[in-house]
Amino acid sequence: MSITLQNIWHLRRVADTASKACYICYKPSSSVLITPDNRDFFYVCPSHLKDRHFCSPIVDTEAVAAKAKEEALAREIEKVKREYEEKQQRKKNSEKEKAKKDDEKKKDGEGEDKDKAIEKERDEKIEELKKSGSAADDSPRVFALHKNFYQMRIDRMRNAEIARRNRQRLQDPSLFPSVPTGGL
Structure with missing residues (x-):
């Protein structure tokens, strides 16, 4: 049986507590390259x-x-905003000028509070969008x-398969010759 393994590897991240030795330099790494069918994987440093x-x-x-x-x-949306x-x-500004003429004290107090609340909401939404945008950049590569x-x-997988077959053969009693019977 020949080992077929596509040369496509997906980068995944694991928790820092689950990091293991890099395949190349043996330093702890939390990045893993894994095949799409999950048959093989190994830890590797991002460098x-x-x-x-x-x-x-x-x-x-x-x-x-x-x-x-x-x-x-996104740029177009920002431009429109x-x-x-x-x-x-x-x-x-035009409403404020009119409001100042009509009822200066009442309108100014409420308008500024509303303006501050609207600006705060807008800033929070922008920050939220920036955070979600940076998370999208960490997508698997x-x-x-x-x-x-x-x-x-491939050689490592082939050697593991050969070792597995040899273990099975050694457990089979028909592999060894039988003890001679009969006479002396």
Whole structure:
């Protein structure tokens, strides 16, 4: 039985308390490269992932295009928000002037409180969007190992399979010859 293993590895993160030795340098690492079918995995330092002689990232062009489209949409939304805020500010200023003429004390106190509350909500929403945007950047990445490292992983799996078969054979009593019977 030949071992077939695709050279596609997904980067996953584990908790710092669950970190284990890096496959290359044996330092503790919380980054794991794992195959899509979960047949093989190993821990690796993030610095090794940047080494072009170890692995290379597999770029999903559709995902890159979608991300660029989202960024353009976000910029457009920010532009529209700014324009809307400017219009509201101009409208508010004109209303304040009218309000000052009518009832200066009553309108000014309520308007400033409302303005501060609206600005605070807007700032909180912006911060929330920034946090969710940074979390999206930590999404799993896909890599292809260099041919030598890939062959090492295949050899390791093949040797484990051979060792497993040998253990099974040694447990089988028909493997050994029987003791001779009969006469002396």
